[in-house]
Amino acid sequence: METIQEEMQHVEVCKGSEHLHGDMSQVPLSQYNMTITQFCFVGFLVLMPKSFGILDDTGIQGFVHNWAVFGRLLGIEDRHNLAIHFLTMNQECKRKVFVTIFEKIFLPNLKNLDVTTMYVWDGLVKGFRPYIKGMRLKAMVYYLMVYGADVKEPLKLRGLMSWKDKLSFEYFKFCTNSLSKSQLGRGLRNNGVRFGIFKAERRYLPKWKKEDSNHK
Template sequence: MSLTPRVNEEVVEKCEKLYQRIKKDAACVSATSDAHVWDEKPSWFDEKKFKKGQETALKYFTSVFLSHTIGLTVLFNIPTMITPLAVTRTHASVSKLFTRYLAVFIHVKKWYETDPYEKGSLGHKSLKMVNNFHRKVGSDMNKSVIEPGKNPVWISQYDMAVTVWCVIAPVILDPKKIGFHGITREEIENLMHVWACIGRLLGVEDRFNIMTGSYDEAHYLCTIIKEREYKPIIEKMEFPSSVGFETCKGIAIGLQPLSPYVSLQGFMRYWYSIFDFKVDVPVESPLAEKAGYILLHFIFRLPFSQYFFSVILRYFLDYCDKNRKSIAAKLAKLYPDDVLPYIPPDKFQPKELLARS
């Protein structure tokens, strides 16, 4: 089946309603509420589709990893996303970004490899840990919010919606340019179902979930979120988005040990141009940038290339996990400066930052 999105009046009307709901209401609703039973299967859960989606993620594991990495190098331009990270200091330096996002990718790998709804599974334990962390940060930061609920809050449904966007937008908007050669509409919709479920497991309410529809709807939603939420903020580059952009570049540098032969900064620059973001992304190694382009457009077309590179990526994930302290120490020496300065939790109200988009 064709991957060309079929956009008609029905798709536009449905997606515009969801977007307006996210824009108008989602920022005032917490994504860390105890009222949300995070590990309860929703009525729309399809076990067969979920398992097939996990299989798709593992089949294209390297491209999925690159898609998630590219999304992260965009996400933290959103001012309500970067501020909590500045408060927690977990993203202060390149070495901390390496430690943080190595852990994130190990978490995500567990979500693809196990049943996250099964209590005691690696995926379930992982999601419980992530939710507890989000809940603590949200609870602490929302103490300084004026009339939370009436006004926007930290770690809101809006924040989670743009986070789900960052995870999967490259796959939906231009799969071939991230190495998904031969992927079908069915495979993408199965992968969407996985992220509709994981989004819900991370606190996304059904009324704000951007992955529960068809591929056509997801493509339209990802396009308008890119154009209306990300692009204006990135091109204005106001504080704290300006330090968010530096953090995005820091993520590409920090995760480089997972991909030593191609430039993740190069992927970031390439995809910023695809997204039509008018901002320059410097690259330390033009040769490694070119190697990444060749990988995406030519090597990944070859039979078994995805399997071969997924084996290599898994090796580097395991190697970096076992040697994280020594790698972090080396990165701290190479990049001693902070990329994300501390921002006091009461410096901004979420409402103030959201007014800029």
């Protein structure tokens, strides 16, 4: 964590975003936390759609619509559900809102990482690992620093990465960069994502339905 903070020192970011969400120290997992987590899945695709193999607005709308549903299933209230609001915004507002979140919330939080954030990210990575093979925490953070925060050479962090972490980073870079350049590559990758979602649906949807029926 200290290594990431050190290598992010030269990155210029907005001042802290505390005024945007107030004091959350007494709330283990707030709506704000859930919304920013949702942004991590939706925001980069909206800001860099071609890197993820989506070439038109229809594809973006479809992906965000999925996350509007996922957000509701995960407990995000509609008024805090970023994906729902995205679907009702005009084109100019959509990008402006996501750029604002990236610059005023995501980058400052990346530069000032704390134990809680790393714990949440580690949980996300472990949750996705059964469906996105080879996903690792250090590789994900390294990718965000290089392609999100534009840190040219985070050598110290790379020095702490195992060969598995480095292989994971190269694999993720290949999937988001090289595969996106061809229609065949995009098709292979997108079908892989669909298969992962299908596996997750088969595993978790029956549990959610059972829990929902028990609450009624």
